[in-house]
Amino acid sequence: MMDAGSEARPAPGAAPRETIFAPASGAGVAGIAVIRVSGPATETVLSRLAGEPLPPLRRAVLRDLRDEAGELIDQAIVLRFAAGASYTGEAMGELQCHGGRAVVAAVLEALGRQPGCRLAEPGEFTRRAFEAGRIDLAGIEALGDLLAAETELQRRQAARGLGGALHRQAEAWREDLIRAAALVEVTIDWADEEVPEDVGPEVARLLAGVRAGIARELALSAGAERLREGFEVAILGAPNVGKSSLFNVLAGREAAITAASPGTTRDVLELRYDLAGLPVVFLDTAGLREAVDEVEAIGVARAQERARGAAMRLFLRSGDAAPAAAEECLRQPGDLRVWTKGDLGAGPGDLVISALRGEGVAELLERIGAELSARVSGEGLVGHLRQRRALEDAAGALARAENALQGDEAETVAEDLRATFRALERLVGRIGAEDVLDTVFASFCLGK
Numbered sequence: 083m084m085d086a087g088s089e090a091r092p093a094p095g096a097a098p099r100e101t102i103f104a105p106a107s108g109a110g111v112a113g114i115a116v117i118r119v120s121g122p123a124t125e126t127v128l129s130r131l132a133g134e135p136l137p138p139l140r141r142a143v144l145r146d147l148r149d150e151a152g153e154l155i156d157q158a159i160v161l162r163f164a165a166g167a168s169y170t171g172e173a174m175g176e177l178q179c180h181g182g183r184a185v186v187a188a189v190l191e192a193l194g195r196q197p198g199c200r201l202a203e204p205g206e207f208t209r210r211a212f213e214a215g216r217i218d219l220a221g222i223e224a225l226g227d228l229l230a231a232e233t234e235l236q237r238r239q240a241a242r243g244l245g246g247a248l249h250r251q252a253e254a255w256r257e258d259l260i261r262a263a264a265l266v267e268v269t270i271d272w273a274d275e276e277v278p279e280d281v282g283p284e285v286a287r288l289l290a291g292v293r294a295g296i297a298r299e300l301a302l303s304a305g306a307e308r309l310r311e312g313f314e315v316a317i318l319g320a321p322n323v324g325k326s327s328l329f330n331v332l333a334g335r336e337a338a339i340t341a342a343s344p345g346t347t348r349d350v351l352e353l354r355y356d357l358a359g360l361p362v363v364f365l366d367t368a369g370l371r372e373a374v375d376e377v378e379a380i381g382v383a384r385a386q387e388r389a390r391g392a393a394m395r396l397f398l399r400s401g402d403a404a405p406a407a408a409e410e411c412l413r414q415p416g417d418l419r420v421w422t423k424g425d426l427g428a429g430p431g432d433l434v435i436s437a438l439r440g441e442g443v444a445e446l447l448e449r450i451g452a453e454l455s456a457r458v459s460g461e462g463l464v465g466h467l468r469q470r471r472a473l474e475d476a477a478g479a480l481a482r483a484e485n486a487l488q489g490d491e492a493e494t495v496a497e498d499l500r501a502t503f504r505a506l507e508r509l510v511g512r513i514g515a516e517d518v519l520d521t522v523f524a525s526f527c528l529g530k
């Protein structure tokens with residue numbers, strides 16, 4: 083989290099800022115539900131529901147919540163935070179009431195009847211935190227990732243981002259570049275006189291250090307992006323080799339139709355799978371062959387398209403089907419060849435499985451896990467396309483600065499360094515954030 087910012091105040095003459103509220107805990111019945119309130123009317127609203135005097139700041143106190151008629155709604159823990167020392171930077175409150183649907187609905191209704199109060203939009207608490215300078219864009223993206231994380235490795239990656247790792251890294255690069263820029267400015271100022279000392283080597287060393295750091299992050303970003311989005315593993319092969327049967331074993335249920343007749347699967351089916359912390363999406367596909375009808379032809383085309391974009395491909399073969407000709411042009415390094423129906427006999431391939439008996443499937447998963455985890459073993463901080471683009475721009479501008487330095491063009495070096503700064507500021511969202519916030523918040527849930 084960044085430094086505590088001051089409370090965002092409305093511009094003079096502007097309408098007073100609305101106070102927002104929303105359930106922060108998930109939908110459905112639970113022991114406790116947390117409802118958050120943020121904005122200038124927080125104290126008034128809380129005292130109307132929970133009675134006066136309100137508990138001291140940051141002290142959790144059990145209170146009766148009552149509606150305007152004095153009727154008891156629920157008993158709840160009331161917690162409040164001062165403006166300037168809360169998530170949003172505004173005065174904030176939390177009501178931890180019982181988690182029944184009717185209880186939550188009644189508390190929300192009572193809040194909605196308070197003047198100047200309305201239900202928050204998805205991501206609105208975080209938008210206010212951003213406006214108050216309490217979180218930057220990279221932090222918001224990491225928070226979104228953390229809320230969306232389905233596996234342990236996704237959670238770890240997002241948690242690093244939330245801790246501000248990318249922000250700190252960008253700051254470190256910026257400091258080195260500021261020092262380099264200052265040295266370059268000196269040579270510009272002394273242009274007509276003798277420069278006291280040749281600063282070139284020192285500037286070159288600083289720029290090369292930052293370049294190496296950025297290059298390293300860019301190299302790791304492919305793995306970090308995959309980890310965030312999930313690895314698609316396409317199950318491919320000629321009709322009838324047992325693709326859907328394997329898919330069903332992985333799903334632990336009859337997710338796909340299997341049949342003795344070839345050409346059974348037409349659509350691409352997806353199965354989300356937590357492979358030792360790696361988020362994997364298995365794809366069952368139509369058997370690769372010259373299709374006999376139009377629908378099958380569409381299915382085969384889709385299978386090939388998804389196979390090309392997948393992180394990994396499993397090429398299945400069995401003794402009772404000729405290998406698919408299309409396989410050869412789909413193969414990429416790291417893919418696996420799997421001999422199926424091992425109960426009927428073994429054949430060539432990286433390993434043998436039998437979906438019927440469930441044999442070899444654990445080993446197959448192990449091989450897939452080993453291959454994919456090798457691609458994310460780095461500690462990549464840049465997991466979003468937007469961040470990668472900004473970092474690529476920074477790398478480009480920095481390379482131009484290094485070239486100009488070799489040509490002794492101090493003015494150009496200074497200009498390219500400024501472009502590098504701007505790209506790094508876009509990376510953490512210090513500039514250009516407004517354009518992307520709406521898209522980011524569209525994926526946020528209520529109450530965050």
Ligand SMILES: Nc1nc2c(ncn2[C@@H]2O[C@H](COP(=O)(O)OP(=O)(O)OP(=O)(O)O)[C@@H](O)[C@H]2O)c(=O)[nH]1
Binds near residue numbers: 370
């Ligand atoms: N003996 C044996 N039969 C299997 C095994 N796996 C699949 N089969 C049989 O092979 C036939 C085809 O299986 P599917 O899983 O539908 O094959 P597919 O590759 O999805 O076929 P398409 O969707 O038509 O491309 C079915 O009759 C299955 O019961 C296995 O491990 N052993």
Ligand SMILES: [Mg+2]
Binds near residue numbers: 325327340346368369
């Ligand atoms: Mg099938």
